[in-house]
Amino acid sequence: MPHSVDQKAEALPSAEVEMAEAATDESANQGAAEDVDMTDATETQTSEATKSEAKELGAFEKGQERNGMASDTGGIKVEDLFDMDSDDEEFPSSAMPVKKEASDSPDLLPSSPSDAGPVQHSGSDPELLRTFYQRLFPWRYFFQWLNHSPQPTLDFEHRELSFMLSNDAVMRYQSYRTADLLRKDVLRLMPTRIEIGPVYSTNPRERKLLQNAGSFRPVSKELCFDIDLTDYDDIRTCCDKANICIKCWQFMTMAIKVINAALRDDFGFKHIMWVYSGRRGIHAWISDKSARTLDDSKRKVIAGYLEVIVGGAQSGKRVNLRRPLHPHLTRSIDLLKSHFQDDVLEAQDPWRSPERADKLLQMLPDTELREALKRKWDASPERSSELKWKDIDAVAKTVTSKNFDPKALLDAKQDIVLEYTYPRLDINVSKKLNHLLKSPFVIHPGTGRVCVPVDLRTFEDFDPLSVPTIQQLIHEIDAWKEPEVKSEKGVHDWEKTSLKPYIEYFRTHVNALMRDEKDVKVKRERDGEDNGDLW
Numbered sequence: 001m002p003h004s005v006d007q008k009a010e011a012l013p014s015a016e017v018e019m020a021e022a023a024t025d026e027s028a029n030q031g032a033a034e035d036v037d038m039t040d041a042t043e044t045q046t047s048e049a050t051k052s053e054a055k056e057l058g059a060f061e062k063g064q065e066r067n068g069m070a071s072d073t074g075g076i077k078v079e080d081l082f083d084m085d086s087d088d089e090e091f092p093s094s095a096m097p098v099k100k101e102a103s104d105s106p107d108l109l110p111s112s113p114s115d116a117g118p119v120q121h122s123g124s125d126p127e128l129l130r131t132f133y134q135r136l137f138p139w140r141y142f143f144q145w146l147n148h149s150p151q152p153t154l155d156f157e158h159r160e161l162s163f164m165l166s167n168d169a170v171m172r173y174q175s176y177r178t179a180d181l182l183r184k185d186v187l188r189l190m191p192t193r194i195e196i197g198p199v200y201s202t203n204p205r206e207r208k209l210l211q212n213a214g215s216f217r218p219v220s221k222e223l224c225f226d227i228d229l230t231d232y233d234d235i236r237t238c239c240d241k242a243n244i245c246i247k248c249w250q251f252m253t254m255a256i257k258v259i260n261a262a263l264r265d266d267f268g269f270k271h272i273m274w275v276y277s278g279r280r281g282i283h284a285w286i287s288d289k290s291a292r293t294l295d296d297s298k299r300k301v302i303a304g305y306l307e308v309i310v311g312g313a314q315s316g317k318r319v320n321l322r323r324p325l326h327p328h329l330t331r332s333i334d335l336l337k338s339h340f341q342d343d344v345l346e347a348q349d350p351w352r353s354p355e356r357a358d359k360l361l362q363m364l365p366d367t368e369l370r371e372a373l374k375r376k377w378d379a380s381p382e383r384s385s386e387l388k389w390k391d392i393d394a395v396a397k398t399v400t401s402k403n404f405d406p407k408a409l410l411d412a413k414q415d416i417v418l419e420y421t422y423p424r425l426d427i428n429v430s431k432k433l434n435h436l437l438k439s440p441f442v443i444h445p446g447t448g449r450v451c452v453p454v455d456l457r458t459f460e461d462f463d464p465l466s467v468p469t470i471q472q473l474i475h476e477i478d479a480w481k482e483p484e485v486k487s488e489k490g491v492h493d494w495e496k497t498s499l500k501p502y503i504e505y506f507r508t509h510v511n512a513l514m515r516d517e518k519d520v521k522v523k524r525e526r527d528g529e530d531n532g533d534l535w
């Protein structure tokens with residue numbers, strides 16, 4: 001059963017999977033030759049939660065139970081590999097990777113203009129895109145984020161990157177040794193979208209040369225989560241489909257709050273980055289080594305732990321939790337109840353119409369209560385959701401039936417709060433090590449917006465509609481005027497634009513990650529040397 005607390009133990013996997021490091025010879029340093037300026041790395045995670053082992057163990061145990069109930073064929077489907085279905089209606093999900101995916105050689109890809117199926121959106125204008133990749137994309141930090149070090153390592157070199165080209169062809173299994181080599185190839189190929197896959201046991205480009213196909217396997221990748229506002233269409237009233245506004249964006253704010261709390265407090269993860277997908281969703285990337293090295297079964301456990309909303313929009317009451325509530329759910333309700341009042345009852349008014357009010361009634365226990373409420377609401381058809389929610393307790397006091405169970409009503413109300421606020425995860429993205437996910441800082445082809453990281457210090461103020469578009473950024477570079485007092489260091493193009501705070505946040509995140517990674521390595525070396533030493 002979901003969210004039962006259990007004492008049995010299964011620990012988080014050890015973070016100590018050895019990753020072979022690339023030799024750092026002279027030529028290896030071309031992409032990372034500049035010194036890393038660590039002085040600007042302010043720690044963003046000031047309140048690092050103490051890992052509660054008991055909770056963590058319960059978390060895994062619970063997920064294991066769910067895990068056992070699910071059938072897993074073990075086969076890999078292409079649609080499982082891509083985050084195809086989420087935020088880009090421009091890309092027909094069934095057709096995209098399957099038809100043209102087979103080749104990773106650009107020479108073999110369809111290239112005639114007549115083959116260029118998709119409509120050109122402003123966000124994929126080739127000239128704008130070239131300028132963006134040339135002058136604005138944060139290649140160095142992107143490299144360091146995936147490489148975990150300023151010097152090239154196999155974490156980057158064996159990492160699969162996948163490119164979608166302007167003709168919709170997909171090039172899988174691209175890999176690069178350095179940021180510079182990647183940048184050059186991107187400028188040559190001009191992908192409209194870059195996806196990030198796992199680090200493999202061998203270089204992805206050399207996979208076909210291997211004698212034993214089984215020796216090519218994914219070994220690590222960030223743990224990822226994907227949340228999309230289209231999955232809220234049955235509860236948001238302000239927008240639907242690809243449309244969003246600041247009112248329904250609050251569902252994403254709630255999601256970040258709840259998932260972050262669980263990832264930090266229950267699993268002990270620190271290096272969590274949320275990225276706006278450019279239109280109507282968000283992705284989480286967890287870069288802690290202990291997260292990157294999780295195998296599929298543990299990813300599934302964590303996804304199962306965090307999944308509360310089950311079934312489709314037509315499946316009636318979608319939250320039916322066992323009592324007593326798991327501590328994660330008690331905490332989630334605490335975090336969500338003010339949002340339920342402000343962002344759901346007031347802002348969305350989800351039960352104003354009689355049809356929608358019927359949906360609320362169906363989620364409540366006790367026939368007498370339901371009938372009394374229905375009579376009341378039928379008599380005032382325009383009654384707001386806020387008042388209807390208050391009516392439930394008021395009317396419940398008048399119920400005379402002996403079978404009426406106040407505890408069942410309280411439980412149902414808690415379930416409803418969660419159903420209308422708890423994050424709706426696309427857990428397929430989280431379950432598999434080899435799932436590809438759209439990279440941060442690419443341009444959403446439909447909106448032209450950059451997929452920027454969301455600053456966790458101010459995420460409640462994040463407004464997706466104010467995220468800069470590629471057109472705006474290029475204009476900002478052109479409009480930039482040199483200050484009278486020139487900076488000695490020179491000014492990067494991104495510093496001239498409204499992309500600046502997002503890249504600075506990314507840099508801070510990456511520096512904190514590299515610092516931790518370095519500490520782990522130093523500690524490991526020291527532990528090795530100190531064996532048997534008593535000082």
Ligand SMILES: [Zn+2]
Binds near residue numbers: 238243246247248
């Ligand atoms: Zn909206």
